[in-house]
Amino acid sequence: AQSVTQLDSQVPVFEEAPVELRCNYSSSVSVYLFWYVQYPNQGLQLLLKYLSGSTLVKGINGFEAEFNKSQTSFHLRKPSVHISDTAEYFCAVRNTNAGKSTFGDGTTLTVKP
């Protein structure tokens, strides 16, 4: 069984400030890790993924995430946010040999001017 916990349901931040969205997971098997973004009334868009190799992963729109196996975490960061980054962000894990993904309940990022 797998589970994903997004530690903050809402994160308000001012424009151009740095942000970190936290994600912890648990799994009895090896997993791949993903971050998705969802804008209002839209589907999910992949931001970045960790499959193997370097634990620091860079994605689209200036986001990056760091995989920490010992802490079973995969936190998402951006050094300077824009108003357009306001959205819902989802962390997800997937078995290395199966397509099912388990998602967290999301973090609402609100960027204020």
Add this chain to the structure above:
Amino acid sequence: ETGVTQSPTHLIKTRGQQVTLRCSSQSGHNTVSWYQQALGQGPQFIFQYYREEENGRGNFPPRFSGLQFPNYSSELNVNALELDDSALYLCASSSGTGGDYGYTFGSGTRLTVV
């Protein structure tokens, strides 16, 4: 390349009715997964189809069923609708069933059961 297209975008059904949701997968993708996203929650895995066969199922009752067609498009059918079935239903296609294949999501169908 075309993305994932879902239809309809919105619909309202009465409790006890049946509904069919449709999904056209991205060109070149042979695998379709369906997710239910209730308000304020993350998506929950319903099932996955690969080459017209169900290839994995989440914790959903049998009244949730699906089909995949030779062109890899897919349908989600829900019988005997309940109020709790109200949600955004997301279709995601991928080019394989392995865990490293990235999903392309559609914009979803918003189902309201009254």
